[in-house]
Amino acid sequence: MTIVEVLKLSADYLQKHGSDSSRLDAELLLAHALGMRRLDLYLKFDRALSEPELSAYRDLVGRRARGEPVAYLVGHKEFMGLEFEVTPDVLVPNPDTEVLVQRAVEIARGSGAGFRVADVGTGSGCIAIAIAHYASNTVVWATDVSGEALTVAARNVARHGLDARVHLERGDLMDPLAGEFDLVCANLPYVAAGTTLPQSAARNFAGRRLHRDVNGRERVLEAWF
Incomplete structure (x- = not known):
């Protein structure tokens, strides 16, 4: 299978599993699996993937479909034009x-x-x-x-x-x-314990780090008083 074929299949799969940025997710994960920039995926769109590459990519897509944030899967995230390591x-x-x-x-x-x-x-x-x-x-x-x-x-x-x-x-x-x-x-943590997050938010944040108090606002107020 070629890069363009794999991207289409995986983006469709991720969309069916609730990703609201399925194409971007697929591109970021494939670029990571192949050690490429996202731009390279389109410059080499007809490049065939080897079986080990496909296997590694399938694993990443499966984990994303089960709710793991892309940033944790690739190990980094851009913020303010700077690259940051992220882990769980x-x-x-x-x-x-x-x-x-x-x-x-x-x-x-x-x-x-x-x-x-x-x-x-x-x-x-x-x-x-x-x-x-x-x-x-x-x-x-x-x-x-x-x-x-x-x-x-x-x-x-x-x-x-x-x-x-x-x-x-x-x-x-x-x-x-x-x-x-x-x-x-x-x-700071800002969601009260017991709050049910929307699926999109729950999938992109480690929920246990959001919930700190009966009223999440209390943590914010404690910082100032």
């Missing part, structure tokens, strides 16, 4: 969160050197790293209660060469941080 130990960076980063960068750029930022509940580190990357006058301290998440974040910090300006601390909310901050950012 962290939430997949959400494009909606880019609005938060854009506003934070705007505020920071309008300030002086040594602008201190706290990123509470950093997860993969995408918010802290993106702010430091786009606002060179910032120093960012990022916290998380999960040691596993901080391990992923540390690799992302190193990947982007920001070890000198992004500092990771383990602890709840602002507890491990000392001193005053010019800006505090957070994308």
